[in-house]
Amino acid sequence: MRIENLTKENTNNLLEKLLKRSPTNYDSYEKDVKAIINNVKDNGDKALFDYTLQFDKANISADNIVVTTEELEEAYKEVDPKLIEVIRKSLAKIKAFHEKQLQNSWFDYSDGIILGQKVTPIEKAGVYVPGGKAVYPSSVLMNVVPAKVAGVNHIYMTTPPSSDGKVCASTLVAAHEAGVDTIYKVGGAQAIAALAFGTESVTKVDKIVGPGNIYVALAKKSVFGHVSIDSIAGPSEILVLADDTANPRFVAADLLSQAEHDELASAILITTSRALAEDVSKEIDGFLEKLSRREIISKSLDNFGYIFVADSMDMAIDAVNEIASEHLELVVKDPFETMTKIKNAGAIFLGEYSSEPLGDYFAGPNHVLPTNGTAKFFSALSVDDFIKKSSVISYSRDALLDVHKDIETFAECEGLTAHANSIKVRFEGE
Numbered sequence: 001m002r003i004e005n006l007t008k009e010n011t012n013n014l015l016e017k018l019l020k021r022s023p024t025n026y027d028s029y030e031k032d033v034k035a036i037i038n039n040v041k042d043n044g045d046k047a048l049f050d051y052t053l054q055f056d057k058a059n060i061s062a063d064n065i066v067v068t069t070e071e072l073e074e075a076y077k078e079v080d081p082k083l084i085e086v087i088r089k090s091l092a093k094i095k096a097f098h099e100k101q102l103q104n105s106w107f108d109y110s111d112g113i114i115l116g117q118k119v120t121p122i123e124k125a126g127v128y129v130p131g132g133k134a135v136y137p138s139s140v141l142m143n144v145v146p147a148k149v150a151g152v153n154h155i156y157m158t159t160p161p162s163s164d165g166k167v168c169a170s171t172l173v174a175a176h177e178a179g180v181d182t183i184y185k186v187g188g189a190q191a192i193a194a195l196a197f198g199t200e201s202v203t204k205v206d207k208i209v210g211p212g213n214i215y216v217a218l219a220k221k222s223v224f225g226h227v228s229i230d231s232i233a234g235p236s237e238i239l240v241l242a243d244d245t246a247n248p249r250f251v252a253a254d255l256l257s258q259a260e261h262d263e264l265a266s267a268i269l270i271t272t273s274r275a276l277a278e279d280v281s282k283e284i285d286g287f288l289e290k291l292s293r294r295e296i297i298s299k300s301l302d303n304f305g306y307i308f309v310a311d312s313m314d315m316a317i318d319a320v321n322e323i324a325s326e327h328l329e330l331v332v333k334d335p336f337e338t339m340t341k342i343k344n345a346g347a348i349f350l351g352e353y354s355s356e357p358l359g360d361y362f363a364g365p366n367h368v369l370p371t372n373g374t375a376k377f378f379s380a381l382s383v384d385d386f387i388k389k390s391s392v393i394s395y396s397r398d399a400l401l402d403v404h405k406d407i408e409t410f411a412e413c414e415g416l417t418a419h420a421n422s423i424k425v426r427f428e429g430e
Contacts, residue, residue: 001255001281001301006270006308011319014268014306018323019372021235021264021304033189033218040193045200051190056131057163060185062201067167067183075172087137087174090362094141097364098149101383112396120388121151124203126195126227127180128210128220129171131160131187136211137174138360142367142381143210143230144178150386155180156205158195160187188212189219196223209368209381230381234371235264238356239325239345241316241338244273246331250352251276252283254329257357259300260293266304268323270316277307317341324375327356346375401427 004010039047045062052060076084107116127143130136140157147155157180159167167185175183184202186194192212198204208220209230220229238258240251255267271277284301288294310316317338320328324344332338335350342348346369347359360367368381404423411419 001267001269001284001305001307003274003277003281003307003309006310006315006319010308011322015323015373018237018266018304021266021372029214029218030222033215034222036189036215037193037196037219037222040190040199041197044198045202048186048190048194048199048202051188052161052186055188055190056160058161058165058185060161060165064165065184065186065201067172067185071167072172072176075167075169075176078169079173083170084173084177087141087170087177090138091141091145091177093362093364094145094366095149098146098366098383101146102149103384103387103389107392112399114392114394116392118390118392120390121153122206122228122386122388123152124154124156124205124207125152125386126205126208126210127155127157128187128191128195128208128212128216129157129159129175130212130216131162131168131171135168135170137168137170138367139211140171140174140180141178144175144180146366146381146383147209147386148179150383152386154182154203156182156184156195156203158184158186158191158202160191161185187216189215192216192219192223196227207386209385211368230368230385231370231374231378233368235266236261237266237268237326237371238329239268239270239320239323239327240329240331241320242269242271242273242276242329242331243313243333244276245333246271246273246276247352248276248279249283250355251329251331252280252287254355255280255305256284256287256291256297257355258327259297259305260291261296261300263296263299263303265300266325267301268305268325269307270310270319271307272310272313272316274309277309281307313338320345324370324373326369326371326375327359329354329356344373344376346370346380397426401430 049060052058103119105119107114125147129140144155157175159171161167194202195205195208207228211233217232221232236258238255240254242251259265259267269280321343326346328345329349330338331352339348339350349356359365366380370378404427407423408420
């Protein structure tokens with residue numbers, strides 16, 4: 001990997017380069033995505049099934065679009081029992097973590113005034129799960145569990161089928177274990193459109209979550225407003241902040257764990273130790289000879305892999321906060337103290353035994369995280385994404401009497417005389 005001295009200039013250059021990977025910058029795809037969405041919106045099942053045949057080579061119809069009980073039973077026979085056991089262990093940890101996020105409705109009463117907040121889960125959620133070469137049962141758990149914990153009434157999942165019309169067995173097992181109610185065999189931008197607008201076979205939902213390729217990301221962006229979405233996710237990212245106490249072999253392995261996702265993934269090390277930087281680079285070369293996805297990793301590192309050497313830890317932390325990475329590992333002498341200085345990160349991993357894949361699969365916190373610097377204002381997927389908060393206001397006559405002149409003054413200041421009149425009519429003649 002290339003090694004550079006950390007400066008404000010190359011930090012800014014890196015940010016500019018990373019942001020170019022954002023789906024919001026892929027204008028050339030937007031026209032095709034919008035055409036797909038409009039076709040599904042206008043023509044429903046026909047467009048949906050035509051696209052599935054065109055893109056996935058699968059002959060799907062109203063008769064076989066929904067995964068059956070028999071298909072679920074067959075999936076359980078195909079999946080290694082050890083994997084099913086691991087899925088269940090992971091599911092329990094994810095559920096336990098997200099249950100701590102639950103909010104309750106609350107109400108305050110004082111002198112004839114009741115103010116409060118009513119918390120209500122959304123009715124229907126749609127979960128998109130990638131298919132084809134990508135098999136991510138972990139993402140099924142991460143997207144479904146917070147919705148279930150929030151109390152969503154019905155969860156619909158879409159995932160592209162293979163050419164024989166089947167869905168990956170481990171995906172089906174994870175979906176069934178997590179509590180998905182209906183699974184549709186359809187993928188791509190057409191699946192997002194079907195969930196957003198509904199078709200004869202697919203139910204319209206209130207919110208769509210889940211990862212996908214550039215077409216899926218742009219489709220979610222396009223339908224936002226008709227439905228809610230989690231985010232417009234970009235390629236995966238990892239940033240490791242390390243000092244001279246770090247194990248270079250561990251750091252190198254962790255950087256590569258994200259670089260293998262795709263050629264646009266970014267893997268960045270910021271360190272105060274030139275010796276560590278050089279050792280990590282050597283370890284990466286050694287690992288690359290053994291790893292199965294070395295071609296993807298090599299392209300990722302060539303495009304978006306960097307090792308920066310900072311003059312001080314404060315300078316390094318400033319760069320970390322500016323980059324606002326999806327995954328941040330703190331492999332330093334006192335990671336808990338350093339964590340107090342971190343302002344922007346999707347998920348923070350503390351210490352050399354808290355490797356990023358721990359969060360991907362098993363620890364419990366959600367692995368659906370903000371990318372492309374959006375950790376400055378977005379958070380991990382959570383129970384909050386599947387609830388609505390309604391304000392509750394109740395005033396008695398005496399309580400309104402005490403403040404009605406103030407409200408009328410405010411309304412008249414804004415020139416909204418009908419607002420003022422709505423209050424005045426209640427106290428005419430007084």
